[in-house]
Amino acid sequence: MQTTxxxxxxxxIAxxxxxxxxxxxxxxLVDNVVQAREAAAALYDQVAWGFDTESKPTFFKDQVSDGPHIVQLATLQHAWVFQLHDPACRELVAGLLADAAFTKAGFGLGDDTKRIVSKLLVEPAGxxxxxxxxxxxxxxxxxxxxxxVAVLFNQRFIKSKKAATSNWANPRLSEAQLVYAANDAYAAARVHAALRLS
Structure with a gap:
């Protein structure tokens, strides 16, 4: 019998x-198709990516989110934060997410996946x-x-509440937003790599 x-x-953790x-x-930060193609070329060099999304918060009971507003993908060296305003950029991100040849590892991805299906019209694969x-x-x-992060690395992962609840639909993301978003995906990439080695 397995013990808990x-x-x-x-x-x-503190x-x-x-x-x-x-x-x-x-x-x-990726907000046009040229940058998205460059990001994709770098991501295709790796078989697994850290993955997360951010959506503008909803504040009312029946308010429906029109997110995700950004998608984050990361390797062990770098992270890309894709804004989804540009249709061509959005289409390229949809293609990345639908590609079953690459693992997209993350935490609490149920809502992210539903929103991606709704907004990008693809089912994320892998x-x-x-x-x-x-x-x-x-x-x-x-x-x-x-x-x-605490279990695998004996370290404390800092998440800013202010950044978490900020406006991710804003055309100009702050440095704090970029660092927050990128590191969610980067930490997932690091955790995935550590689990594969353990």
């Missing part, structure tokens, strides 16, 4: 050293929900990126 492995609590996040020098992997290893509750 404990998930670190907030207090334990004591850990900080996770080494990507700086702006390793993050590319999606790996990292919470499921941890559950198979005996962790009872959803790990999330913070718990996974």
């Amino acid at each position: 492995r404990p998930t670190p609590d907030k207090e334990a 004591l850990l050293p900080e996770f080494d996040r990507l700086g702006l020098d390793r993050i590319t 999606v790996l929900e990292l919470n499921h992997v941890f559950r198979q290893q005996g962790y009872r509750k959803d790990m999330g990126v913070k718990g996974a």
Whole structure:
């Protein structure tokens, strides 16, 4: 019988050293098809990507999100934050997500996947929900990126609440938004790589 492995609590995580996040020098904002093609060429060099999306928050009970407004894909070296205003850029991102030859690893991807189907009209292929992997290893509750980084790297992953609830539909994203979004995907890429090696 498999025993349940404990998930670190907030207090334990708070004591850990900080996770080494990507700086702006390793993050590319993509908002047109030329940049999207360059990003795709770099991503196609890797078989697995960290994956996440962000949507403008909804504040009312029956308000429906028209997100995702950005899609983040990352390798172990770099992250790309794709804005979806430009139709040609959006189409290229849809093609990346629908390509089953590449693993897209992330946390809590159920809502992201539904929104992608609705907005980009493709079913993301090769999606790996990292919470499921941890559950198979005996962790009872959803790990999330913070718990996974704590367990695998003995480090604390910092997420800004202010950035999380900011306007992701804004045509001009702030540096704080870029760092937040890129590192969600980058941390997922790092976790996926560590799980494959362990």
